[in-house]
Amino acid sequence: MSSRITMSTRIVSGTAHPGLAAAVAAMLGTRPVPCDVERFPDGELRPVVDGVQGGDAYVVQPTGPAVDDHLVELLLLLDACRRGGAKTVTAVVPYFGYARQDRRGRAGQAVGARVAVDALASAGADRLIVVEPHTVALEAMAPIPVEMLTAVPILAGALAELTPEAAVLVAPDLGAVKPAEHYARLLRRPVAVVRKTRVSGERVHAEELVGDVAGRPAVIVDDMISTGGTIEAAVRVLLAHGAAPDITVAAAHGPLVAAAWDRLDRLPIRCLLTTDTLPAGETRASSRVRSVGPLIADAIGRLQRGQSLGSLMVRG
Numbered sequence: 587m588s589s590r591i592t593m594s595t596r597i598v599s600g601t602a603h604p605g606l607a608a609a610v611a612a613m614l615g616t617r618p619v620p621c622d623v624e625r626f627p628d629g630e631l632r633p634v635v636d637g638v639q640g641g642d643a644y645v646v647q648p649t650g651p652a653v654d655d656h657l658v659e660l661l662l663l664l665d666a667c668r669r670g671g672a673k674t675v676t677a678v679v680p681y682f683g684y685a686r687q688d689r690r691g692r693a694g695q696a697v698g699a700r701v702a703v704d705a706l707a708s709a710g711a712d713r714l715i716v717v718e719p720h721t722v723a724l725e726a727m728a729p730i731p732v733e734m735l736t737a738v739p740i741l742a743g744a745l746a747e748l749t750p751e752a753a754v755l756v757a758p759d760l761g762a763v764k765p766a767e768h769y770a771r772l773l774r775r776p777v778a779v780v781r782k783t784r785v786s787g788e789r790v791h792a793e794e795l796v797g798d799v800a801g802r803p804a805v806i807v808d809d810m811i812s813t814g815g816t817i818e819a820a821v822r823v824l825l826a827h828g829a830a831p832d833i834t835v836a837a838a839h840g841p842l843v844a845a846a847w848d849r850l851d852r853l854p855i856r857c858l859l860t861t862d863t864l865p866a867g868e869t870r871a872s873s874r875v876r877s878v879g880p881l882i883a884d885a886i887g888r889l890q891r892g893q894s895l896g897s898l899m900v901r902g
Contacts, residue, residue, distance in 0.1 A: 595890055596638045596672065600647030600663055602656040603865050606680065606879060607646035613883035619643075623659060633662045639671035644715075644886055649683035649702075650841050650864040657683060657702065661709040668710030677711040678886075680863035680878060681810075681839050685720035688727070703728040715885060717863050717878050718765075718809050718838035722900060734900040735885055737838040737861050738765060740876050742772040745805060748857055748874065749834050753803040754778050758820035762808045768901055769807050769836075778804070780820045793823075800828035810839035811860070814849035821853045832856055838878075839863050 599607030599618040611617045619637040626632070635643075645667060647660040660677060667675045687698030699721065706714060707729045715733045716724065725732040757766035757779045770777045778797025804824050811817060817835055825831065831854035840860035847868055850858065859874045866875065881898065888895050 594641045594673070595886065596641040596643045596667075598635055598638065598643050598645045598663060598667060600645065600656065600659050602647050602650065602659070603680070603862075605865065606648075606862055606877075606882075609877065609879040610646060610678075610883045610886070613879060614887060618646075621663070623663075629655075631659050631662055633659065633666045635663065635666040635670050638667050640673055642674045642676070642890065643667040643670075643672035644676045644678050645711075646678045646680075646882075648681035648864055649679055650681045650839075651843055653683035657705075661705055664706065664709040664711050674712045675710050676713040676715060676886075676889075677706050678715045678882060680717045680882065681841070682716045682719050682724070685716075685724060688721040688723050697727075699724055700727045703730070703732075706730070713889075715882070717861070717881070718900065720761075720809055733885060733889075733895055735878075735881055735895075735898050736768070736900045737863075737876075737878055737881065738768045739772060740861060740878065740881060741807075741836045741838065741859060742769050744859055744874065744876050745769070745834070745836055746773060748859065749805050750803055751775070753805045753834070754797065754799050754829075756780060756797075756799070756804050756806045756820060756824065758806050758808050758816050764901065765809065766807050769805075775805075778824075780823050795823050795827050799824055802830055803832040803834070804829045805834045805836060808835075808837045810841065811835065811837045811846065811850075811858075812841050813844045814842070814846035817855075818849045818853060821855070825854075834859065836860075840867075842867060 597611040597618045622634045624632045645663045649657045684698035684702040713731045717735045718737050755766050755769050755775050755777045757763045766777050778799050781794050833855045834857045836859040858872050861876050861878045
């Protein structure tokens with residue numbers, strides 16, 4: 587399907603991932619509008635956006651590390667577009683920071699996801715586009731429409747080329763079961779599930795495995811790899827149950843913070859596959875990246891033409 591759009595479309599790039607914004611704009615047959623983000627010596631930001639008056643502004647800004655800085659910049663960019671006379675303003679947030687904070691784990695905690703989406707709406711966003719959010723509850727808690735795009739077909743296409751047909755798809759926790767089933771339908775491969783308990787932000791204890799992986803390569807699929815703790819725990823369980831020491835890991839988002847690579851380098855991971863929802867950081871020879879640029883451009887094009895995004899959406 588063509589992603590070409592009307593002359594009213596304006597792509598606005600934040601500083602978090604200008605390469606992705608430029609790629610999306612090029613696929614839509616345009617280029618990002620002029621935008622300057624001034625930073626004062628104390629860290630305060632002052633964005634200036636030109637050329638959005640009367641148009642539909644799409645602000646492309648993942649809120650990855652440093653999450654707070656990029657979120658505040660996004661809020662100011664949305665406000666700048668609204669005050670600059672944009673007809674509509676859409677926040678395009680390929681990686682949505684705070685999505686993991688979708689419920690309280692104990693009394694006194696904040697629900698960060700709710701706070702973040704409320705702030706986006708208050709800053710002027712009429713709509714939010716995200717890729718593989720950690721929780722589908724994001725849509726229910728947001729005061730504006732949320733389009734949750736899936737990167738599973740993109741990654742599944744790569745896995746079909748990179749992994750043997752005998753490989754088993756593995757959900758590293760119960761939250762990854764539905765995406766794993768989506769991969770399974772596309773690749774026609776069986777699924778196994780690891781049950782885990784999170785001990786802290788970096789430590790995970792995996793307890794048992796449901797499914798047969800004996801003697802077979804495994805493909806661990808998840809929405810993101812942050813500290814690598816979940817992947818490490820899952821690999822240990824897979825090896826303990828006789829899986830071949832030939833592991834592939836696929837995730838939509840790869841912030842890979844803290845000591846993630848230190849953990850992953852100790853594991854028999856043949857290939858680590860992610861998308862470019864975040865700019866490239868530290869890599870290895872095993873790293874592979876597929877772009878979500880065409881997915882985002884397709885979604886924007888459909889919205890501008892009043893067409894359904896159904897086939898692009900996360901399956902609940």
